[in-house]
Amino acid sequence: MARLPIAFSPKELPGPPTQPHPAPSPLQQYIGHTVSTTDYDAVCVPLTNRRWMERWERLCLRPIDDEDPYVNGGDHDDDAMDQRNGHAAETDREADIWRREPNLNRDECNITRLEEGQAVIALASDWLELDSFDEGIRFDSELGLRAELQHALYLSLPTLVIPAPSLANRASLPSYARAISNLLQLGGPNAYTQISIRIPVSDPLEIIGQGPAPPNGSASGDSKHHRRMSSLSSRPASMHQHQLSLTQLGQLSQPQSSGPIPGNRVTSVASQASAAPSHASGRTVTHSAIHADPSSTWEMWDCIRSMCGYHPRLTVTLDLTNPLPPSVGALSRWTAEPVKHIWLPATAFIPNAKGYPVLSKACQAFIRGMTKQSPTFILADTDSGRHTSGGQNAYLQYVRHITSQASPNSTISPQGPAEVASGYGDFLQAPLQPLMDDLGSATYDVFERDPVKYRQYEEALYLAVMERAQVADDIVIVVAGAGRGPIVSCALQALDRANVAARVYAVEKNPSAFTTLQERRDLEWGDRVEIVFGDMRTLPVREQADILVSELLGSFGDNELSPECIDGAMRFLKPEGVSIPTSYTAWLAPIASAKLYHDVTQSSRSPGAAETPYVVMMQQVNLLSGDGGGVAGRCGERIQQCWQFEHPRRDLVVDEDGVPYTNSHNTRSATLTFHIPHASPCHGFAGYFEAHLYGNVGLSIHPDTMHRVSPDMFSWFPLFFPLKTPLYLPSGAEVDVNIWRLVDQRSRKVWYEWSAEAYLPAAPNAAPVSPGLKVPHQNINPTSPTMDAPFSPLMPPPHHDQMGDVGRVKIGQTMLHNAAGQHYWVGL
Numbered sequence: 001m002a003r004l005p006i007a008f009s010p011k012e013l014p015g016p017p018t019q020p021h022p023a024p025s026p027l028q029q030y031i032g033h034t035v036s037t038t039d040y041d042a043v044c045v046p047l048t049n050r051r052w053m054e055r056w057e058r059l060c061l062r063p064i065d066d067e068d069p070y071v072n073g074g075d076h077d078d079d080a081m082d083q084r085n086g087h088a089a090e091t092d093r094e095a096d097i098w099r100r101e102p103n104l105n106r107d108e109c110n111i112t113r114l115e116e117g118q119a120v121i122a123l124a125s126d127w128l129e130l131d132s133f134d135e136g137i138r139f140d141s142e143l144g145l146r147a148e149l150q151h152a153l154y155l156s157l158p159t160l161v162i163p164a165p166s167l168a169n170r171a172s173l174p175s176y177a178r179a180i181s182n183l184l185q186l187g188g189p190n191a192y193t194q195i196s197i198r199i200p201v202s203d204p205l206e207i208i209g210q211g212p213a214p215p216n217g218s219a220s221g222d223s224k225h226h227r228r229m230s231s232l233s234s235r236p237a238s239m240h241q242h243q244l245s246l247t248q249l250g251q252l253s254q255p256q257s258s259g260p261i262p263g264n265r266v267t268s269v270a271s272q273a274s275a276a277p278s279h280a281s282g283r284t285v286t287h288s289a290i291h292a293d294p295s296s297t298w299e300m301w302d303c304i305r306s307m308c309g310y311h312p313r314l315t316v317t318l319d320l321t322n323p324l325p326p327s328v329g330a331l332s333r334w335t336a337e338p339v340k341h342i343w344l345p346a347t348a349f350i351p352n353a354k355g356y357p358v359l360s361k362a363c364q365a366f367i368r369g370m371t372k373q374s375p376t377f378i379l380a381d382t383d384s385g386r387h388t389s390g391g392q393n394a395y396l397q398y399v400r401h402i403t404s405q406a407s408p409n410s411t412i413s414p415q416g417p418a419e420v421a422s423g424y425g426d427f428l429q430a431p432l433q434p435l436m437d438d439l440g441s442a443t444y445d446v447f448e449r450d451p452v453k454y455r456q457y458e459e460a461l462y463l464a465v466m467e468r469a470q471v472a473d474d475i476v477i478v479v480a481g482a483g484r485g486p487i488v489s490c491a492l493q494a495l496d497r498a499n500v501a502a503r504v505y506a507v508e509k510n511p512s513a514f515t516t517l518q519e520r521r522d523l524e525w526g527d528r529v530e531i532v533f534g535d536m537r538t539l540p541v542r543e544q545a546d547i548l549v550s551e552l553l554g555s556f557g558d559n560e561l562s563p564e565c566i567d568g569a570m571r572f573l574k575p576e577g578v579s580i581p582t583s584y585t586a587w588l589a590p591i592a593s594a595k596l597y598h599d600v601t602q603s604s605r606s607p608g609a610a611e612t613p614y615v616v617m618m619q620q621v622n623l624l625s626g627d628g629g630g631v632a633g634r635c636g637e638r639i640q641q642c643w644q645f646e647h648p649r650r651d652l653v654v655d656e657d658g659v660p661y662t663n664s665h666n667t668r669s670a671t672l673t674f675h676i677p678h679a680s681p682c683h684g685f686a687g688y689f690e691a692h693l694y695g696n697v698g699l700s701i702h703p704d705t706m707h708r709v710s711p712d713m714f715s716w717f718p719l720f721f722p723l724k725t726p727l728y729l730p731s732g733a734e735v736d737v738n739i740w741r742l743v744d745q746r747s748r749k750v751w752y753e754w755s756a757e758a759y760l761p762a763a764p765n766a767a768p769v770s771p772g773l774k775v776p777h778q779n780i781n782p783t784s785p786t787m788d789a790p791f792s793p794l795m796p797p798p799h800h801d802q803m804g805d806v807g808r809v810k811i812g813q814t815m816l817h818n819a820a821g822q823h824y825w826v827g828l
């Protein structure tokens with residue numbers, strides 16, 4: 001496993017440069033020394049220092065009354081008031097000049113030189129509040145952050161880590177996200193610095209079921225709320241907005257006024273905010289409704305990145321300060337997100353029996369699972385002396401040890417050996433079309449490296465030969481689509497093992513591969529094999545076979561047109577003959593993957609790129625569905641079967657040449673209902689196949705059976721059916737997926753179309769619920785932070801369907817993808 005970078009977050013930094021450039025600055029020396037003399041790879045440094053905070057606060061905040069010397073000093077005379085007003089006007093002027101061109105001064109920055117930016121992870125100021133209740137603080141925080149990002153872009157810093165939005169202030173999250181979205185425009189399309197949002201892995205109070213985090217505590221536990229109000233808020237125009245936001249939060253008992261509220265402290269407003277927030281619609285959402293699913297921190301991230309349009313320079317710094325949520329499903333969502341850093345403070349470690357810092361089993365498993373995203377770990381507070389043994393280095397050594405161990409077997413995609421897999425992770429590949437195109441030798445070379453597939457074929461052939469040998473003296477094997485001949489060799493080895501003689505034909509339509517077959521016949525096989533050039537669907541039959549063996553399977557089973565080819569080759573088969581494979585099935589599951597979604601929707605891709613299936617070795621992908629039927633027992637398993645093809649089919653109507661008149665019998669359709677335990681956007685579907693070769697031998701890339709059926713096989717990666725627009729699925733949602741395999745004989749095409757509908761389970765006869773009333777069927781209310789649709793007074797009463805006692809309410813729908821095969825089809 002590749003060595004993952006680990007960064008050190010020091011408590012104290014060296015002072016500013018004292019020598020002119022190019023003499024290395026103290027910070028540069030410190031970073032160089034740390035990286036060269038320890039096992040750390042980077043240093044995590046706050047971009048700015050206290051002086052910047054003090055200037056920003058002086059310009060952008062006004063003292064609250066009890067801090068104001070003019071008010072509390074008792075000097076209420078006119079002169080004092082005049083002096084005070086004059087002073088404030090001067091600061092206002094200075095503030096507005098700053099607002100016109102927000103900047104940082106040199107002595108406010110910890111990092112000032114290009115050379116210092118190497119091996120650095122920069123932290124933005126954690127006292128800026130993009131999501132403050134106070135509109136003025138929000139806007140000035142955005143300007144402050146703009147100045148910081150501008151500086152980071154100037155220094156080409158790789159990342160600026162932005163403080164977490166406040167859990168206690170979800171209502172302002174859209175403001176936070178809007179500000180981030182605007183900041184991402186800075187520097188234009190060639191901007192380099194990534195913005196990484198620090199998101200806590202959980203809200204601890206949510207985990208113990210006590211509702212959201214308290215006010216005045218940021219998600220990471222730091223107190224960053226300003227005790228003062230914005231200087232802008234004392235101006236009439238913005239005060240209106242400020243009042244409005246407070247009223248919407250139900251916090252003001254006094255009537256609105258157009259002027260400042262005497263003695264009203266921002267902190268007191270914030271402290272009331274954890275009481276049940278009442279939305280402008282008048283709909284009351286209780287804490288339990290909001291926080292039944294431990295996902296509010298992930299949901300904050302989902303809101304931000306959705307509002308930022310899945311921007312490629314927007315990433316997550318996952319903060320493990322708080323305890324992990326107990327649900328593996330809730331945690332695994334992070335595997336599908338662009339997690340760039342993992343913040344690991346000393347408090348996340350527990351002491352082992354000898355007092356050394358270690359991580360809990362759950363945390364170890366989580367971290368190992370996240371290593372495929374290659375995050376940088378940031379170790380913080382390791383010098384706090386929290387653990388009695390090992391000293392500061394123990395944390396580093398331990399994380400090195402954990403991240404060097406392979407992640408447990410929880411993959412949802414076959415992975416080849418490192419040299420095959422490297423570079424394939426989450427890479428979108430166009431599915432092969434071996435019927436329409438002639439494959440190159442290098443392509444055959446790649447799939448011939450998988451010994452498992454051929455071992456399975458040889459075993460299946462051995463079983464079939466042994467069985468046929470019981471009833472027939474004269475055995476004929478036809479390898480249909482022989483490629484460069486590996487299955488021909490499998491057939492010969494199976495015959496040798498069974499000690500049975502047979503005539504073997506190798507049929508191939510790729511003229512170049514046919515030359516390799518000629519060479520192998522001449523040099524290896526001799527007259528044991530007869531090679532035949534041509535299309536198996538039209539070639540004249542020389543001799544009928546006992547065993548027709550083919551490998552025309554795609555990642556979804558039938559997507560390389562195995563059904564159509566084998567139908568045409570049926571003419572080669574004796575009435576009692578067998579096909580290897582005898583059947584194959586296509587399977588589907590809903591997935592989330594910010595990376596795959598971003599890749600298919602990139603502007604450089606064609607408009608139909610999000611309506612085309614891709615072959616993908618899935619890594620940063622989360623399988624969304626759960627087992628267990630869902631609330632109403634309507635849902636199937638987490639990965640569901642779409643359809644099956646069996647060979648040989650004896651019921652087809654064929655013409656005088658033995659070729660089926662139509663291909664209509666190869667159309668298929670499926671409607672699958674999945675249960676979604678944890679809220680997530682759905683970015684598409686993973687398609688898998690299982691093939692029954694013969695006897696008890698098969699091939700599988702189905703995540704639940706591949707390790708049993710064909711362990712370590714890596715010839716096929718899953719097929720990804722993207723959604724053009726993500727479909728948001730709240731906790732407890734049900735998603736109906738429709739998928740069709742369609743054929744057109746005249747245009748000689750086969751293609752897939754797909755769409756999905758999202759529902760929430762709803763109680764039978766559930767009347768709209770009044771604010772504050774308890775929801776009747778608690779047990780069917782699997783809520784998420786954004787889920788209150790089934791019982792919303794704004795929605796019509798739930799509609800019953802035939803499938804069970806629990807009705808459901810539709811909440812979303814996708815378009816039909818690849819209608820009429822306009823963007824993707826496979827030629828016959």
Ligand SMILES: C[S@@+](CC[C@H](N)C(=O)[O-])C[C@H]1O[C@@H](n2cnc3c(N)ncnc32)[C@H](O)[C@@H]1O
Nearest residue numbers: 434435481482483487508509510534535536551
């Ligand atoms: C996926 S490759 C498998 C090759 C080889 N059997 C193996 O397993 O390594 C499928 C092969 O079938 C050939 N093929 C596809 N359709 C065919 C057809 N209708 N007639 C003859 N060969 C065909 C392709 O050219 C290709 O060589």
